[in-house]
Amino acid sequence: MNWMIEYSLPLFIIVISIEKRSLNYPGAISALLLAYIILLTQNLNWFLVLFLFFLIGSIATKYREKKKRKMKIAQKVRSSKNVVSNGGMPMLMALLGGPIGLYGFVGSLATATADTVSSEVGVLSKEKPRMITSFKKVKAGKNGAITIFGTVVGSTAALLIGTASYLLIKNDLRIIAIAVIAGTLGNLIDSLIGAVFENKKKCGNSTTNFIATTSGAIIGMALGAFL
Numbered sequence: 300m301n302w303m304i305e306y307s308l309p310l311f312i313i314v315i316s317i318e319k320r321s322l323n324y325p326g327a328i329s330a331l332l333l334a335y336i337i338l339l340t341q342n343l344n345w346f347l348v349l350f351l352f353f354l355i356g357s358i359a360t361k362y363r364e365k366k367k368r369k370m371k372i373a374q375k376v377r378s379s380k381n382v383v384s385n386g387g388m389p390m391l392m393a394l395l396g397g398p399i400g401l402y403g404f405v406g407s408l409a410t411a412t413a414d415t416v417s418s419e420v421g422v423l424s425k426e427k428p429r430m431i432t433s434f435k436k437v438k439a440g441k442n443g444a445i446t447i448f449g450t451v452v453g454s455t456a457a458l459l460i461g462t463a464s465y466l467l468i469k470n471d472l473r474i475i476a477i478a479v480i481a482g483t484l485g486n487l488i489d490s491l492i493g494a495v496f497e498n499k500k501k502c503g504n505s506t507t508n509f510i511a512t513t514s515g516a517i518i519g520m521a522l523g524a525f526l
Contacts, residue, residue, distance in 0.1 A: 305343050309334035312350065321357050322377050329379040333386045337393045344467040345393055345404070349386065351463050352412045355456055359419035366423065384508035385411040388516050399520050401469060402477055406519020407512040409460045409478040410485025413453035414511060417486055421449015431490045442507075443494025450486070457482025477522045485515030 313331050316322040322330060330353075338346050389411070392403035422428075427436045428444035437444045461478025465471065489511035496502045502510075 305338060305346075306335070308343075309338070309346065312353075316353075316357075321360070322382070325379040326377050326382050329382040330386070333382065333390050336390055340396065341393050347467055348405075348408065348460065348463050349389060352385075352389075352408050352415075352460060355412055355459060356415040356419075359416045359456075362420055363423055380505040381508075384505035385415070385512060387509060388512040392516055398523060401464075401474075402519040402523030403516035404519075405461060405464045405474055405478050406481030406485065406522070407516035409457035409482030409519075410489070410512050410515025411508070412460050413457040413482040413486040414489045414508065416456035417445075417449040417453030420452050421446050424448040430494055431487065432494045442497045442504075443490050445487070445490050450483070453486045454479055454483045457486075473523065473526045476526065477519050480522060481515045481518040484518055485511050488514045 309331055313322070313327045313334075316330070317324065317327050334346055334349065337349060388407040389404050392400045392407060394400070395403065422439050424439075424446045426446045426448055428439050428441070428446050428449075429435060430437050430441070431443050431445050457478050458475065460482065461475035464478060465474045468474070489507055492502070492507045492510055493504075497504065497507050
């Protein structure tokens with residue numbers, strides 16, 4: 300009976316996501332496959348940490364959505380590209396498994412969470428955004444634009460991922476440190492790529508996100524090996 304509940308949970312969540320217009324149908328199918336791969340290769344606790352990322356991201360996206368629409372920076376319904384670019388690397392880390400895979404999983408997921416929250420919530424900051432490469436003031440929502448507030452809320456979101464991973468997967472305080480450090484650095488890398496490449500149309504947002512989450516995974520694995 301327990302396995303039936305475990306494997307029904309992702310499907311239930313996906314149905315709710317479609318109804319709430321958080322995911323379109325291709326995005327929902329991608330998310331469902333990703334969730335089941337993590338369940339099959341690891342266990343329910345790994346999936347719950349992944350679900351926390353989705354929950355935090357959904358709340359951040361819906362936060363003051365009307366104002367973001369007026370600013371013309373509201374997030375569209377997420378597609379399969381969004382799902383794979385943010386969840387693909389955590390899935391690969393789950394497939395890798397072991398301590399190294401766990402560190403990479405936490406690092407990449409913390410990066411995805413930090414980036415989503417800093418983008419969705421940080422953009423509402425009263426502080427004038429600055430371009431990460433030049434620190435010149437720019438319009439809110441521009442690729443590569445950062446604020447202190449956005450960075451802090453992003454790091455706080457990464458902390459939540461680390462805390463959940465510590466409580467659900469492995470009782471090792473290094474996991475929390477890995478999440479915060481990798482999540483924060485990965486988030487900044489995302490902004491840097493956005494400023495240098497995305498603004499010049501050399502890559503899209505999905506590519507930027509995937510590179511950032513890959514960076515977060517690498518940082519997470521390196522920290523796990525040396526901390």
